[in-house]
Amino acid sequence: MSTIGKALTLLDTISRLEKEAGLSDIARHCGLDKATARRFLVELEKHGFVEQDMETRRYRLGGAPVRLARIRETRFPYLSVATPFAKELASLTGETVHLSEHAAGRLSTIHVEDSQRAHRVIVDVGSILPFHATASGLGFLAFCPQKEIDAALSAPLQAFTDHTLTDPTALRQTLGETLRRGYSICHHGLETGVVSVAAPIRAPGSTPVGAIAIAAPATRADKETVEQMGRAVMATARRISERLFGLEQAAADPLARRAG
Amino acid sequence: MSTIGKALTLLDTISRLEKEAGLSDIARHCGLDKATARRFLVELEKHGFVEQDMETRRYRLGGAPVRLARIRETRFPYLSVATPFAKELASLTGETVHLSEHAAGRLSTIHVEDSQRAHRVIVDVGSILPFHATASGLGFLAFCPQKEIDAALSAPLQAFTDHTLTDPTALRQTLGETLRRGYSICHHGLETGVVSVAAPIRAPGSTPVGAIAIAAPATRADKETVEQMGRAVMATARRISERLFGLEQAAADPLARRAG
DNA sequence: GTCTTTCGGTTCATTATTTGAACCTCAGCT
DNA sequence: AGCTGAGGTTCAAATAATGAACCGAAAGAC
CATH class of the missing domain: 3.30.450.40 (GAF domain)
Structure with a gap:
């Protein structure tokens, strides 16, 4: 699978988790290496698809999809x-x-x-x-x-x-x-x-x-x-x-x- | 820039285009090779972030962000x-x-x-x-x-x-x-x-x-x-x-x- | 009608990026 | 103190991304 596919699968996985999850948790759920999961998360965060809570260090869905969804919805x-x-x-x-x-x-x-x-x-x-x-x-x-x-x-x-x-x-x-x-x-x-x-x-x-x-x-x-x-x-x-x-x-x- | 970053930038570019765009158009707008742009689009399409109109062959924003946005919105x-x-x-x-x-x-x-x-x-x-x-x-x-x-x-x-x-x-x-x-x-x-x-x-x-x-x-x-x-x-x-x-x-x- | 350009899409040797075991540090537990 | 598992980082090895050249189709030009 391409890197993009893996990253989007990770995003999908996060979206399914009940709530905010830590790095190791996410890596486990995706069957990815911890280092790889982190690189993906950082990249996704740069683009607003995930957010990291600065206190708990846990990751959650970001705001970027909201913008895309609103654009899609106007079209x-x-x-x-x-x-x-x-x-x-x-x-x-x-x-x-x-x-x-x-x-x-x-x-x-x-x-x-x-x-x-x-x-x-x-x-x-x-x-x-x-x-x-x-x-x-x-x-x-x-x-x-x-x-x-x-x-x-x-x-x-x-x-x-x-x-x-x-x-x-x-x-x-x-x-x-x-x-x-x-x-x-x-x-x-x-x-x-x-x-x-x-x-x-x-x-x-x-x-x-x-x-x-x-x-x-x-x-x-x-x-x-x-x-x-x-x-x-x-x-x-x-x-x-x-x-x-x-x-x-x-x-x-x-x-x-x-x-x- | 990582592949993921490039793909998400491409997605962002599509979201900014007035309407559906063709492959060459998109590649130009992103400064990407046509082959690369296509690989990205295919990958994004697999995950529902873009859709291809089967008649015009043009690409538009897909439905996946709607799901993510709704999840984000409930949280x-x-x-x-x-x-x-x-x-x-x-x-x-x-x-x-x-x-x-x-x-x-x-x-x-x-x-x-x-x-x-x-x-x-x-x-x-x-x-x-x-x-x-x-x-x-x-x-x-x-x-x-x-x-x-x-x-x-x-x-x-x-x-x-x-x-x-x-x-x-x-x-x-x-x-x-x-x-x-x-x-x-x-x-x-x-x-x-x-x-x-x-x-x-x-x-x-x-x-x-x-x-x-x-x-x-x-x-x-x-x-x-x-x-x-x-x-x-x-x-x-x-x-x-x-x-x-x-x-x-x-x-x-x-x-x-x-x-x- | 034919030539030319541009389109979407594909190929494959070259190249650059991703990968993950091992590592570090820190916090909480025994 | 020592252990465990957390988040995060490193770098040589492995793998995936890349893009010039290519194809066939179709739209414009002449």
């Missing part, structure tokens, strides 16, 4: 467009709603609207959503070109719970159903006791850019409620897509593209 | 805390208000609340604010330790307009006044016809994390109005700082620290 206002819809969906359903974005071949949570209920599902901003074990992942993947699906299913698939689907054939069938239905359903894929539904956010002809999902405790998610939430999330995803990519959306037939 | 909610105050200040004064953050030794604009007036100052999100030629820069620097001031003033200072102060001695005096006054004033420093005032956002004992500024057309900024805006921006900066760092703020004497 492609995904968050600012989608957030109000997510809020609306959260208050409509009373459940936790989260938005994810596709980047670097992964789906990452970029916004969460928490349910107001005491018993609710917690989703962390920044968490990575595995394609095969989350409604977001399935909803995203179902509307991707076959090539992406193959790539996602060829990697070894981790079973997070007893219910996690890890058989590629079964998953392909699930994706087919999702595509026909228009939204995905995931029972206990990543955590037991959680049911979620999701739909992709996408320009008509192309790969989705992300997904919006509702996550509810299984105790509140009977068949009818799930269907209701599914239709709601699908409608919201469509409205967000229309706002982002224009109004051509309505005409496009999602099934047509898959024929090739 | 240190600068934007979400400060934005409502900026909004309030904008509607109070009727002028453009912008927030900046200090990272990688630079002050970058991370949020703008536009004035509602027809004749107004435009500030771009993502733009870098030179320390010596903007109210934000002066307001930030004035409250920094002497070491930072020396560093900022030792570099060659560009004159953006006929009014830009570039003499270190004069600037040091301005910084002294700013420190005593509590907010900075900048007449035509970066663009002619613009007057702005700013105040730093900071924890009591330490270097500021950013600044908040009001920018108005000079025609609307007589002495009294400037004073009024200055007091307003200072009060707002203080309130933001209190929200971010706790309530110790009020007790701290900004002049005390500089004695050493």
Whole structure:
């Protein structure tokens, strides 16, 4: 792997750590030499991607990504467009709603609207959503070109719970159903006791850019409620897509593209 | 410079380009070989920091920084805390208000609340604010330790307009006044016809994390109005700082620290 | 229609950078 | 005192970055 790749992987690792971490910790997590990790950290710090607390000597995420994210957001206002819809969906359903974005071949949570209920599902901003074990992942993947699906299913698939689907054939069938239905359903894929539904956010002809999902405790998610939430999330995803990519959306037939 | 540094500089360059750019363009802007630029871009793309438009083959900022920025924001909610105050200040004064953050030794604009007036100052999100030629820069620097001031003033200072102060001695005096006054004033420093005032956002004992500024057309900024805006921006900066760092703020004497 | 330039992208011998074991110093523990 | 693991540094050995020259495609010039 190139030096750049290693440094960016280190940055990614830092972003996943619960909180500020020391040099040795970081080196261990990345499988890097201490000296190498330090050089990377110094370099990343020079550019504002990490910060070092002068007292504790620990490292944390820096401010540089904020600037980049704001620039990206002015060019492609995904968050600012989608957030109000997510809020609306959260208050409509009373459940936790989260938005994810596709980047670097992964789906990452970029916004969460928490349910107001005491018993609710917690989703962390920044968490990575595995394609095969989350409604977001399935909803995203179902509307991707076959090539992406193959790539996602060829990697070894981790079973997070007893219910996690890890058989590629079964998953392909699930994706087919999702595509026909228009939204995905995931029972206990990543955590037991959680049911979620999701739909992709996408320009008509192309790969989705992300997904919006509702996550509810299984105790509140009977068949009818799930269907209701599914239709709601699908409608919201469509409205967000229309706002982002224009109004051509309505005409496009999602099934047509898959024929090739 | 290390490879990582070069790659991050390339990323920074892309972020500054008006819009999507081609390979040769980017290589030229960075002073890099075409082959090298490409390797960097591919590596950055793998990690989601840049995206390539498959049709035009041009490169643009990717989605990865959004995830990092959101994580940073949950740990240190600068934007979400400060934005409502900026909004309030904008509607109070009727002028453009912008927030900046200090990272990688630079002050970058991370949020703008536009004035509602027809004749107004435009500030771009993502733009870098030179320390010596903007109210934000002066307001930030004035409250920094002497070491930072020396560093900022030792570099060659560009004159953006006929009014830009570039003499270190004069600037040091301005910084002294700013420190005593509590907010900075900048007449035509970066663009002619613009007057702005700013105040730093900071924890009591330490270097500021950013600044908040009001920018108005000079025609609307007589002495009294400037004073009024200055007091307003200072009060707002203080309130933001209190929200971010706790309530110790009020007790701290900004002049005390500089004695050493 | 053909020539020319410029584009994005690739190759591979040369070159410069990265690498990591060993080392240092310091703080906290036994 | 002696030990342990922290952050940080050094320098010869190993490895990865580099860029001139190259390709095919496409846009402009003539």
